[in-house]
Amino acid sequence: MSRQDQNLIIGLDIGTTKICCIVADLQPDGRLDIIGIGTHPSQGLRKGVVIDIDSTVDSMRMAVEEAEMMAGVEINMVYAGIAGGHIKSGNSHGVVATKDGEVTPEDIQRVLDAARAQPIPMDREILHIIPQEYILDGQDGIKEPLGMSGVRLEARVHIVTGAVAAAQNIIKCANRCGLDVGDIVLEQLASSESVLTPDEKELGVCILDIGGGTTDIAIFADGHLKHTAVLAIGGDHITNDIAVGLRTPTREAEQLKRDFGCALASMVNPDETIEVPSIGDRMPRSLARHILAEIIEPRVEELYTLVSREISRSGFGDQIAAGVVLTGGSSITDGMVELAEEVFNKPVRRGPPQGVGGLTDVVASPAYATAVGLVLFASRFDRQTPHRYTPEDDASFKNVMQRMREWFGDIF
Ligand SMILES: Nc1ncnc2c1ncn2[C@@H]1O[C@H](COP(=O)(O)OP(=O)(O)OP(=O)(O)O)[C@@H](O)[C@H]1O
Ligand SMILES: [Mg+2]
Structure with a gap:
């Protein structure tokens, strides 16, 4: 081979x-x-x-x-x-005294070790330790402290753990x-x-990768990763809601979502109708497309509300000037961007x-x-x-x- x-x-x-x-x-x-x-x-x-x-x-x-x-x-x-x-993330903080009044590579290693020294359950593993900034004798915002003079070195880091x-x-x-x-x-x-884009990361941005089973969140500001989270909601939940709400098989519900779905009911023409396959031998029914959107909208709104809460909890809500970028298969549905703009009250774009x-x-x-x-x-x-x-x-x-x-x- x-x-x-x-x-x-x-x-x-x-x-x-x-x-x-x-x-x-x-x-x-x-x-x-x-x-x-x-x-x-x-x-x-x-x-x-x-x-x-x-x-x-x-x-x-x-x-x-x-x-x-x-x-x-x-x-x-x-x-x-x-x-x-299972992915969890949080920020941590470490403090050490520099050995010779000047920051050496060993000091940086020690302060990062101090920042990561927190109890982690046996079944979890640290996946990433991402330095965000260093603070030297109270001066914050330092990206590269190596060689600088100072006695008290602190580091803020982002730690991601997983099962x-x-x-x-x-x-x-x-x-x-x-x-x-x-x-x-x-x-x-x-x-x-x-x-x-690098500009978005510098200005501050939140990316939402809305897939089938999960919505993955990452917040960047000042060019660095600041926060990550994973929510166990995705497009499959929308499909399930459609299947239950319209009493149609899951496969048909998925197709209806892809062909006619819209996340913002007010965007849909009230006169537009769609054909919905029924379960078993029953005849397909004709239904207003508006009703399909009314099933999708609350689920997406719930998702965005959870994301919004996550952004607030992260403490970086006021640092995402470039707004929110949606990606993942579920971002394709019509109205996802428009509804996101309403909920987040920030600029939103779809990101291929x-x-x-x-x-x-x-x-x-x-x-x-x-x-x-x-x-x-x-x-x-x-x-x-x-x-x-x-x-x-x-x-x-x-x-x-x-x-x-x-x-x-x-x-x-
Ligand atoms: N054209 C489309 N219109 C609407 N929704 C779509 C379209 N194409 C895919 N989707 C939806 O996107 C979701 C899948 O997205 P994606 O492929 O990003 O997920 P995944 O990476 O497999 O899942 P995850 O990231 O959650 O593990 C499904 O729920 C699917 O219904
Ligand atoms: Mg995915």
Whole structure:
């Protein structure tokens, strides 16, 4: 079996509704060209977490094979995303005295260690430690304290933790498909890589990746990640509401949502009608499209209200001048942006993935934000120090965790 070409970077988004594999070819000038994509419906996840390994492995294999065929390449190593309600994040603070009145690399390491020294349950693992700012003798807002004079060094950091088992299961699934996992990346960080502009991150922005089972939130301000959260609500809940509300099979409800759905009932022409398939042998019914929107609107409003609460709780609500950016498959529904503007009272836009070349039209949907983001993320942060491990490697999980920490330690 031939090994994967060195210039190839593969993103594997293991979503609740679909598994998506994207093959990108790194050009000598640093550009990334998408040369292959494979997607397959996934049934083995609930709320962003693998609950059925066999079924996930099957879907993964199909998605990867499809991407291999399209690109005409062999895939051996992937960058995978992680999400789910188990992801928790918070800010922490550490203080140390500098050794010689001047900040050394050891002082920085010690203050970061102090900031992360908080009790974490056995079944949780720190995924990322992201320095936000340093404070030296009371002077805050310092991005790089190395070499500065001062006695009391403080660090504010953002810590992301996740369930150990959830990450292990992702690695296990990939390994069963014969794939190495290069690294695991928090999904909303990957999406922000493909969807947000540097200006938005600097001004302050909240990205919402609204998928099938989860809504992933990340808040950036001053160019740095400030807050992350995952809510276990997504488009599948909307589909369920439609199925129950209109008494139609789930598959038909999904199609109705995609074809005629609207999140803001007042946007729909009251005279417009749609045909709703019934359960069993009964005849289809004709219904005002307005009624479909009235089913969707309260669920999306509930979701946005929860997000709004999360933003307030984060304490960064007044720092997101660039507003909110919606991505993920569920952001496609009409009226999502308009309703979001009403609830958040901020500018809102829909964000398709950008920043890559090649088959851009194939990956133009917001549903591919995470997958495209994974290859961008890997090309930006991992290519300088590439590494691999094999499926047999017992320490593989630890390696990935270590890598994730190093990345974020270096970057932010
Ligand atoms: N054209 C469309 N119009 C409306 N909704 C859509 C459309 N395409 C996909 N969706 C919805 O988007 C959701 C899936 O989004 P996405 O592919 O981003 O999720 P995922 O990554 O598989 O899931 P998660 O991120 O929650 O694990 C589904 O609920 C689906 O109904
Ligand atoms: Mg997703």
